[in-house]
Amino acid sequence: MSVAASSSDADLLDMLRSQGPMSVTDMAGAFEVTPTAVRQRLSRLMAHGLVGRQAIRVGRGRPKHRYDLTQKGIRLTGSNFTDLALVLWREIGAIEDREVRKTLLTRVVRALASGYAREMEGKTTGERMRSLSRLLGQRRVPFSVDGDDALPVLTAHACPYPELAEKDRSICVLEKILFSELLGLEVQLSQCRLDGAASCQFQAK
Numbered sequence: 001m002s003v004a005a006s007s008s009d010a011d012l013l014d015m016l017r018s019q020g021p022m023s024v025t026d027m028a029g030a031f032e033v034t035p036t037a038v039r040q041r042l043s044r045l046m047a048h049g050l051v052g053r054q055a056i057r058v059g060r061g062r063p064k065h066r067y068d069l070t071q072k073g074i075r076l077t078g079s080n081f082t083d084l085a086l087v088l089w090r091e092i093g094a095i096e097d098r099e100v101r102k103t104l105l106t107r108v109v110r111a112l113a114s115g116y117a118r119e120m121e122g123k124t125t126g127e128r129m130r131s132l133s134r135l136l137g138q139r140r141v142p143f144s145v146d147g148d149d150a151l152p153v154l155t156a157h158a159c160p161y162p163e164l165a166e167k168d169r170s171i172c173v174l175e176k177i178l179f180s181e182l183l184g185l186e187v188q189l190s191q192c193r194l195d196g197a198a199s200c201q202f203q204a205k
Helices: 007-019 024-031 035-047 071-077 082-093 098-117 125-138 162-167 170-183
Strands: 051-056 064-069 143-146 153-156 187-191 200-204
Touching (some): 007 024, 007 064, 024 035, 024 064, 035 051, 082 162, 170 200
Antiparallel strands (some): 187 200
């Protein structure tokens, strides 16, 4: 689970995704907890931009509030496309023409990079690595950055594509190219889980 949404909040996010806007009373009843407990969770999710609040006025008096997922929240809760990714990767790998396959993979990497690039921050390699780590964390992929800005190391504590990597290690190459594109310099995969390491690590080459 990401740094922006802990596992304890996943059920609330999933409920908002399936049922739409809800009040604190509705959520408290569904989870059989106090309204105060729900408000604490909502405050945390709103701070991370995953949930929004809308005031609804019914007659006089104070408005009532309903809560719903933001676009960021929708993206986070709707990112389980493992089966589709497996099929697409297998079909790309089955293309016999090497140049066509290379061109297609290049376009895939650039499309992925453009989605992250708008949110990337920082000027130094270390700053950009930490920014990338946060963005990946928001997508439920835990990464961390160790070392100083001169020699930072990006560590993957869980594989973003576990089933794909087990079937085809070339997905690791795609990930390396993607990170190089986003960081603005070439990175190397200095250690890999598939080789028995505790984690995968990427360093500036």
